[in-house]
Each structure stands twice: as C-alpha cells, then as structure tokens.
Amino acid sequence: MPHSSSLSVSDLTFSWPDGDPVFDALSAIFPSGTTGLVGSNGAGKSTLLRLLAAELTPQRGSISMPGVLGYLRQDIALDPELPVDRVLAIDSVRKALHSIESGTSSEDDFVIVGSAWDVEERALALLNKLGLGGIVGSLDDLDRPVGTLSGGEAMLLALTAQLLAEPDVLLLDEPTNNLDHVARERLYAAVDGYSGVLVVCSHDLELLERVDTIAEVRAERSGTSRVRMFGGNYTQYRSVIDAEQEAARASIRDAKNDVRKQERELVDTQIKLDRRLRYGNKMAEQKRVPPVLAGRRKRAAQESAGKLRGTHGDRVDDARTSLSAAEDLLRDDREIRVDLPATKVHPGQVVLTHDDVHIVGPERIALVGPNGSGKTTLLRSLDTAEAEVPWKYLPQRLDIFDESRTVAENIADVAPHATAEKIRGQLARFLFRGSDADAVVATLSGGERLRAALARILLAEPAPKLLMLDEPTNNLDITSRQHLIDALNTFEGALIIASHDRPFLDAIAPTRTIDLTPMAQPTESAESAAETPTREESM
Structure with missing residues (x-):
C-alpha cells in the first residue's frame, strides 16, 4: 500500500505537569524508511514517541502524521485472559465471518468484515513469519489466552497486531527486549520489509546497523532536549x-x-x-x-x-x-560509575546448591535458550533457594520497588545503616545526582528504573556475593551498557545471567553456559563452556 514520505514535528514544546521541561520549540522530520531513535536514558526518547503517538499532548507545536499510526510500547501489559485474536484486533471480524459462514449473519456483519475476508489467513501467515507459528498455527489457536505466551512471544504478538493493521507510520519502543536470537532475526526481517515511516527507539546495535537514519535525542545544558538527524546507520553516526x-x-x-x-x-x-x-x-x-x-x-x-x-x-x-x-x-556523556563493595567469593566456596544448578566459587554462568524455554522460571526458583552467601536477584520486570517512594528512600530500605549523605553519594555514581535522588520511582523512565534497580541490589547490606540477573541490558543505553559490563567484570562474586544479548554475554566472559533449548543435551554444555573464553582469556 502507498505510504506518505515523512512524519514531521514543528515547534513542539512539552513540559511535565510539575513544570519540568522536556522539549522547547522542537522541529524534526522523520523520512520514509527506518529511523533509529538513540540517546541516553532519560533524554526523552520514549516521551517523544508518546507525543508522536498522541498519548501526550504538547503545550505548543504540531505533528504532521501521514495516514494510519501504529505504536508498540516498551512495556507490553496484556491481560493474560485475553484471547490472541483480541490482541490482534481481529476478534470482531472473526465473529462476523463465522456468522456469515454459518448462515446466521446480519447486514452489520458484512459491514464489519468489509474487505477483510482473508484476515485469519493473513494473521496466521504473519504470526508464522515472526516465529509464532508453532504456538499459534491454526484457527483454533487464535482463541488461546495470551497468558500462555512468554514475555518475548507476547512482544512478537503485539508486533504482529501492529503489522496486521498495515499502518503508514509505525513507532517501536525497544522492540527487541526479551527476544532471543532467532526472534530478533525475525523482527529484523520484519523491519527490513516495512515500507512506511518506521521510527524505532532501541539500544540494540544489530538493529541500529540496519536503519537508514539516526535521530539522536540529546539533553542540552538548558535542561531541554533536541533532536539531530544523521544519515546512515549507527556506525556512520558514530563516525560523525x-x-x-x-x-x-x-x-x-x-x-x-x-x-x-x-x-x-x-x-x-x-x-x-x-x-x-x-x-x-x-x-x-x-x-x-x-x-x-x-x-x-x-x-x-x-x-x-x-x-x-x-x-x-x-x-x-x-x-x-x-x-x-x-x-x-564536547559531549558530557554521563556514565554509570560503580565501585562494588567487597564481594569476593573464594575458589571452592559453595555459593548455591539447587536441584538444577550447583554454584561453587566465583563462577560466571550464562543462562541461554529461546523464549519460553524457562530461563526466568529457573532464576525465580533459584531466588527462593537457600544460598550459602548473601545474594540479590534482578528480575526482568524490575518490580522490586515501593513505587510511591523516592529512589533514595528505596535504597535506604535495603541499606538501613547507611547515612543519608552516604546513600546520596553512592546514588550519584548511578547518575542520580542532587534532586534526581528524590524522584518518585513511579515517574522514572525504563533506563532510569534499571539504574535504580542496579543501585538497590548492589548497595544493599550485606553486600551480595551472588548476583542473579534476568535480561539486565534491557532499556540500558549503549554507554551505560558498557559500564555495566565494566562493573560486572570487577565483581568478584558469582554471577548467573539470563540474556539474549550475545555481545553482552561475550563481554562478561562466562565460565559456564547452561542451555535450556529444548532437546539440548547435556543441559550444561561442556562444549559451550569450552568455546566461551574465561575472563583471563578475554583480557
């Protein structure tokens, strides 16, 4: 179908209800093709997408939207009882089709169907293209509840819903979060095949290498952010x-x-x-x-x-x-600076004994496998096990806070003996400086939430000697991701990390890999562990 050539923003000004400014007289043009939206956490990328999607209303300015809009949010919150066809927004058309096929239709049914006579076939074909054919491969499967899907599968289902609507403009906010390698490749193919205006906010370097344009959202000294356009992919942008x-x-x-x-x-x-x-x-x-x-x-x-x-x-x-x-x-790229406390685990020291995992010494274990293979389930079971050392678990959804309290108050909860001055000094290393430490957790962006979560587990008393992390690079900007790697590589305790981010796993150099891919035997792959360099080998 034909698509308009660009999405434009003119003289856009937006501030939060408390008066905190985000954009002032912002103008930008997003051309046809794929634009990668990049920038530090908190710069305003997701806010810009919400403005483009009309979820937020600017105080001034205009947005020229060519045609139909599709918007995939960063955090997919689907009612687990919803059937798949409801998520795909084809349930009413299916009901009308079935009425027509059974001979009990009314005139309204034909109006509802319109020209969408093949919507079920198109939906199944698109689901199969995105790798969900093994889960939703028949018409009956369109009735199954979405609660049976993993987080990554739910993301792909939500993307299918957007593509099925054939929008002229498609906005994607961190679409590869929680996707395994195979699912990411399928999403890349879907992005490559899209012919309209596609704006994708992402920290996924592989995805950013496939874009036509980079739009950088950057906070200025004035406190507001601007958008600057660069032709080409991420490598070309970095060269400039x-x-x-x-x-x-x-x-x-x-x-x-x-x-x-x-x-x-x-x-x-x-x-x-x-x-x-x-x-x-x-x-x-x-x-x-x-x-x-x-x-x-x-x-x-x-x-x-x-x-x-x-x-x-x-x-x-x-x-x-x-x-x-x-x-x-000169760019003032703020970076996470983490000085981890004394967390050393000695070789031979028993860290964790569990039916599925036995950890001895400062092991660095990578937990891999496709979406739905049970990585998160295993980590949750380990979180309830009796560990021999202090440990902390960072869940994928980051639901470890009292949302109504500030960042500093949440840290004080886990570090009761630390003074307020010490807590604020430590939070500054996680980029919560000054009044930022007084921000209510519920108001934080995705990247800010992750920084707060990292601070909460790493600054806890007693200091953790075992870290269990579930997709820790989700929502982390590229600079902060590198500093997370640096921090974990100075951590002398034990690590077990579930991640689909292969470059991240390679950088932390796991000493052992547990592969939960179905039919992958043995579960702990000696070959995989042998092929993965140790920390010493990777230095």
Missing part, C-alpha cells in the same frame, strides 16, 4: 560524532593555550605599567621633572595604562569565551 568530538577536543586545547597566553600578556603588561608608574613617581619626588609636566605625564600614563589593561582584559575575556564555546561542543 567521533570526528566532531576530536575536533572539539582540539579546539579546547587551542582555546586553553590562548587563554594562558592572553593571561600571561595581561600580567606582563601590568608589570611594565607598574614599573613605569614607579619610575614616574620617583622622578617627581626627586623634582627632576617640573610638577606641572609630571602631573600631565602621570595623567597621560594612567589613561594609557587603563586603555592597555582594558585591551588585554578584553583579549582574556574573548579567549575565555572561545574556551567556553569549545567546551560546549
């Missing part, structure tokens, strides 16, 4: 940014040198003027110069000195202004 940053660093070096030079010249000028003044005063005291002439010379010298000081002072001010402008060009 890296070149700009190198030029900015060179400009800063030159500007600093100029400031030092102008400051030295100002000091030298002041010294020379002081010498001249002392000499003139000495001559006057010794009456070598007539008083009238001495006074005239003194006034002239003072005027000249004032002008000279003003000239050099202006040069210093200009140099400092140039330095400030150059520093504004």
Whole structure:
C-alpha cells in the first residue's frame, strides 16, 4: 500500500505537569524508511514517541502524521485472559465471518468484515513469519489466552497486531527486549520489509546497523532536549560524532593555550605599567621633572595604562569565551560509575546448591535458550533457594520497588545503616545526582528504573556475593551498557545471567553456559563452556 514520505514535528514544546521541561520549540522530520531513535536514558526518547503517538499532548507545536499510526510500547501489559485474536484486533471480524459462514449473519456483519475476508489467513501467515507459528498455527489457536505466551512471544504478538493493521507510520519502543536470537532475526526481517515511516527507539546495535537514519535525542545544558538527524546507520553516526568530538577536543586545547597566553600578556603588561608608574613617581619626588609636566605625564600614563589593561582584559575575556564555546561542543556523556563493595567469593566456596544448578566459587554462568524455554522460571526458583552467601536477584520486570517512594528512600530500605549523605553519594555514581535522588520511582523512565534497580541490589547490606540477573541490558543505553559490563567484570562474586544479548554475554566472559533449548543435551554444555573464553582469556 502507498505510504506518505515523512512524519514531521514543528515547534513542539512539552513540559511535565510539575513544570519540568522536556522539549522547547522542537522541529524534526522523520523520512520514509527506518529511523533509529538513540540517546541516553532519560533524554526523552520514549516521551517523544508518546507525543508522536498522541498519548501526550504538547503545550505548543504540531505533528504532521501521514495516514494510519501504529505504536508498540516498551512495556507490553496484556491481560493474560485475553484471547490472541483480541490482541490482534481481529476478534470482531472473526465473529462476523463465522456468522456469515454459518448462515446466521446480519447486514452489520458484512459491514464489519468489509474487505477483510482473508484476515485469519493473513494473521496466521504473519504470526508464522515472526516465529509464532508453532504456538499459534491454526484457527483454533487464535482463541488461546495470551497468558500462555512468554514475555518475548507476547512482544512478537503485539508486533504482529501492529503489522496486521498495515499502518503508514509505525513507532517501536525497544522492540527487541526479551527476544532471543532467532526472534530478533525475525523482527529484523520484519523491519527490513516495512515500507512506511518506521521510527524505532532501541539500544540494540544489530538493529541500529540496519536503519537508514539516526535521530539522536540529546539533553542540552538548558535542561531541554533536541533532536539531530544523521544519515546512515549507527556506525556512520558514530563516525560523525567521533570526528566532531576530536575536533572539539582540539579546539579546547587551542582555546586553553590562548587563554594562558592572553593571561600571561595581561600580567606582563601590568608589570611594565607598574614599573613605569614607579619610575614616574620617583622622578617627581626627586623634582627632576617640573610638577606641572609630571602631573600631565602621570595623567597621560594612567589613561594609557587603563586603555592597555582594558585591551588585554578584553583579549582574556574573548579567549575565555572561545574556551567556553569549545567546551560546549564536547559531549558530557554521563556514565554509570560503580565501585562494588567487597564481594569476593573464594575458589571452592559453595555459593548455591539447587536441584538444577550447583554454584561453587566465583563462577560466571550464562543462562541461554529461546523464549519460553524457562530461563526466568529457573532464576525465580533459584531466588527462593537457600544460598550459602548473601545474594540479590534482578528480575526482568524490575518490580522490586515501593513505587510511591523516592529512589533514595528505596535504597535506604535495603541499606538501613547507611547515612543519608552516604546513600546520596553512592546514588550519584548511578547518575542520580542532587534532586534526581528524590524522584518518585513511579515517574522514572525504563533506563532510569534499571539504574535504580542496579543501585538497590548492589548497595544493599550485606553486600551480595551472588548476583542473579534476568535480561539486565534491557532499556540500558549503549554507554551505560558498557559500564555495566565494566562493573560486572570487577565483581568478584558469582554471577548467573539470563540474556539474549550475545555481545553482552561475550563481554562478561562466562565460565559456564547452561542451555535450556529444548532437546539440548547435556543441559550444561561442556562444549559451550569450552568455546566461551574465561575472563583471563578475554583480557
């Protein structure tokens, strides 16, 4: 079907009800093709998508939406009792079709069906294309409740619903979260085959390498965010940014040198003027110069000195202004800085004994397998087991908070002996600085929630010696993801991590891999463990 060429935003201004500004006079054009929406957590990516989807109303400005809109949210919250066809929004058409087929139809049934006579066949074909054919492969399966699907399968089902509606504009917010490798490849293929305006917010580097345009949402010093467009994929975008940053660093070096030079010249000028003044005063005291002439010379010298000081002072001010402008060009990419407490587990120390998993020493275990294979179920069972050391579990849904309380208050709950000053100092390393630590958890973005969750488990008392993490890189921006890797690679306790993010798993260098893929025997693959480098081998 034909699609319009672009989605445009003009003079868009939006602030939250408490007055916190997000966008001010924002204008941007999202062209036909795939645009990757990138930026740090909290910069406003999901907020922009919600504005584009009309879930939020701007205080000023307009959005030009060509045709039908589809929007897939970051967190899919489906009623487990809903049948699949209801999620696909074809239940009323199916009911009308069945009435027509049984000969009990009314005129309204034909109106409901319209031209969608093959909607069931198209739905099954699309479900199969996205890898759900083994679960929803027949017409009867369209009646099954969605509660029987895993989180990743529910995401694919929700994507199927959007694609089935054939929208002119499709907005996707972190669509690869919770998807295994095979499911991600199917989603990539669906993205590649979409012909309209597609805007996808993602930290998935593989997905971002497939886009046509990068739209960077970046917070400015003013407190609001702007959007800057870059042609090409993520690698091309990074090349432009890296070149700009190198030029900015060179400009800063030159500007600093100029400031030092102008400051030295100002000091030298002041010294020379002081010498001249002392000499003139000495001559006057010794009456070598007539008083009238001495006074005239003194006034002239003072005027000249004032002008000279003003000239050099202006040069210093200009140099400092140039330095400030150059520093504004240098990105202030905030990064998570985690100093983990004493968490060392000694070799041979029993960490956890369980029917399915036995952990000894500082093992780093990767838990892999397709969606629905039981990774989360296994982690939950381990969370209830009797561990030999303090441990913490980070669930996939991050439902470990008191949503009505602040970030700092949630940390205080698990670190009762820490002072308020210490808690705030530690939270600053997780980018909750100043008043950010007083944010109510319910108001946090997806990435901010993950940072708060990491802080809650890592700053707990006593310090955890075993971490169990379920898809920890979901919603984490690319920079913070790397610093999570760095933090985990300094962690001297035991780790068991369920993840579909293969580059992330490779970076933390698991010593053992447990594969829950059906028919994958043995469960603990010695071959897999042998092929995976240890931390020492990967350094």
